Amino acid sequence: MTKSMTNADTHTQRVAILGAGPIGIECASALQRSLPNISEIIILEAGDTIASNIRQNWPHVRLFSPWKYNTSTSSREVLRSDGQDAEGYDGDKCVTGGEYIDQYLEPVAKALVKCDNVQLHLRTRVVSVGRSGLLKRDMGKEARSKGKFNILCTRIPLGGKKESVGDEFCFRDVDAVLDCTGTRSDYSWFGEGGMPAIGEKQLSRDKDSGSFFTRLIPQVGEVKGKRVAVIGSGYSAATSVRNLIDSPTVQQIYWLTRRVLGKSGQLYRVLEGDALQNRAALCEMANELVSRNPEPEGDGSGMENKVAHIDNCTITYATLNESTNGSTPTITLTIDATDPTAERLPVHKLDVDYLVSNVGMRPDLSIHSELQVHTCYATEGPMALAATLLGASGDCLTQATPGIDSLLTPEPNFFVLGNKSYGRSSAFLMRVGIEQAEAVALYLREQI
Ligand SMILES: Cc1cc2nc3c(=O)[nH]c(=O)nc-3n(C[C@H](O)[C@H](O)[C@H](O)COP(=O)(O)OP(=O)(O)OC[C@H]3O[C@@H](n4cnc5c(N)ncnc54)[C@H](O)[C@@H]3O)c2cc1C
Known part of the structure; x- marks a missing residue:
């Protein structure tokens, strides 16, 4: 026409x-x-x-x-x-x-x-x-x-x-x-009940926020030499985690999810005979990852694997620690349990260099x-x-x-x-x- x-x-x-x-x-x-x-x-x-x-x-x-x-x-x-x-x-x-x-x-x-x-x-x-x-x-x-x-x-x-x-x-x-x-x-917030966590708005507004915070899916190799937290339990979060694993210099990945991991230990439902093979593969990779990489002890130290999955997370504070000597700032996340009666409670404080928020x-x-x-x-x-x-x-x-x-x-x-x-x-x-x-x-x- x-x-x-x-x-x-x-x-x-x-x-x-x-x-x-x-x-x-x-x-x-x-x-x-x-x-x-x-x-x-x-x-x-x-x-x-x-x-x-x-x-x-x-x-x-x-x-x-x-x-x-x-x-x-x-x-x-x-x-x-x-x-x-x-x-x-x-x-x-x-x-x-x-x-x-x-x-x-x-x-x-x-x-x-x-x-x-x-x-x-x-x-x-x-x-x-x-x-x-x-x-x-x-x-x-x-x-x-x-x-x-x-x-x-x-x-x-x-x-x-x-x-x-x-x-x-x-x-x-x-x-x-x-x-x-x-x-x-418009992006969703990662704080309690969907509200912004205290400090979250400031993180995204900071003029240098690109060096320590994103709401997008990082490309493989884009994040270099950092401790990274990924927040979210959708397909975007799983893709971010996969790309960060494939990024050779990333030091540690903490995958934080609001939901309590059920007895099944599965974060994603894998649909029987899923016609979308890439989706099925992503879900299987993610489930395998969370079952293999439970959260570290205490303050998050002593991790043996590159990835730790921490479920039952409600993030109440995201505090930007400005650097004094010109290096990039760090972020301290304060975490409460989404379900305080659950068997596993999350670590209370986590320090990272880079934050990926994929919460929708x-x-x-x-x-x-x-x-x-x-x-x-x-x-x-x-x-x-x-x-x-x-x-x-x-x-x-x-x-x-x-x-x-x-x-x-x-x-x-x-x-x-x-x-x-x-x-x-x-x-x-x-x-x-x-x-x-x-x-x-x-x-x-x-x-x-
Ligand atoms: C990482 C990722 C992977 C995905 N993979 C798939 C997949 O494999 N298969 C699938 O089917 N779906 C997938 N999706 C979902 C996908 O986003 C949608 O299917 C698709 O982009 C929807 O198209 P849309 O036109 O509705 O919205 P969008 O793609 O969001 O397009 C909206 C357009 O409107 C414009 N716009 C926004 N506000 C205004 C305004 N006020 N005035 C004028 N213009 C405006 C935007 O600039 C944009 O160009 C994926 C999503 C993500 C985030």
Whole structure:
């Protein structure tokens, strides 16, 4: 569907996609396929490039889902319409985040922007979405269905300069909005009950924090000659631990998990016959590691192995010990037991040189705070979908893709899709997002 092939209808249909990550791009392809005469698809992306979350934060990490789960018929059609090769995406190969962008998302995005009706605005951060002439508290589905959306954005200046009032502008008269902004803009805290540990905020704000603190997955060899603590028990934490083990000069790794390790001694549930082999291998490696490397005695000294797993950890203080002689500072973690009645209690103090916090991310709800979007009190995903997922199987791969009913919010024609639709849950897979994109595009064909 190149520029010459588009055929704008006289009735204007303007759809905005917030975020040009994998699912934002898939939404654009699905709209092109299901509504070939749509007048405008506006994609608004905060980063310098498409998929900037993956590009900036985990280009080196290998996906555990293979090509066949991460690509769509609609995007292949976009590639073919542009005269590009759309073969080779069906296999079981798992590429890295960076390769996935270079070999698939980027070519699809380039083909999309050649279409007359597609606009991609990079360095454009969405601040807020509102309904023209209606406040959040104004009830009445019919009135809300008729009102158009306005989208307040801020243009991110080049060269890392701060955004100012003069950079703000508004997209008006939008018929439907698909919020695909992911969850990367906000991180979860590692302190008690999900609060920041005392000192945690300061750690991330310190001007030199990059030399002793990260919330990302370190690359192999990136951390050199240090004692490292990794906090978290998700797939990201396990990947960090694996990369640190493979980093030759790392001295010691303390893997701290909130959960109490059950009698099974398993930190991860290995799914029987898991079709995602890389995920299964990661879980097996992690379980083997925690069973082989119990926590050290007393203050953490006397470790024989490079890795120690310390479960039942609630971190109450993260204290930065500034260096006086120009060397890098150290961090002292003060740890209480999550379950004080458990058999094993964690060490109380731990000194490390580098801290990796992989305790999850959360969606930015402020974007739709002026709309009637009902979010789940537990996950912060949209309520209808969250309720459907509650009863779903633990394996994100085998979860039935919820139909359009679970994607509708009380706000007509406003959708939360992709990673953000799962809120704080880490069970989201691109496969699900691709199906969401197709379902919403088909629905909008009847609505706008
Ligand atoms: C280490 C790691 C490995 C993973 N491996 C897999 C895997 O193997 N398979 C799988 O299916 N999933 C995997 N995931 C989950 C994965 O993140 C998602 O499947 C995928 O990135 C979701 O795409 P998305 O488009 O919903 O969100 P994102 O990739 O987060 O994209 C959101 C986009 O929105 C932009 N944005 C954010 N806020 C704004 C704003 N206010 N205004 C404008 N733009 C904004 C961001 O810059 C970004 O480009 C992994 C996640 C991590 C962290």
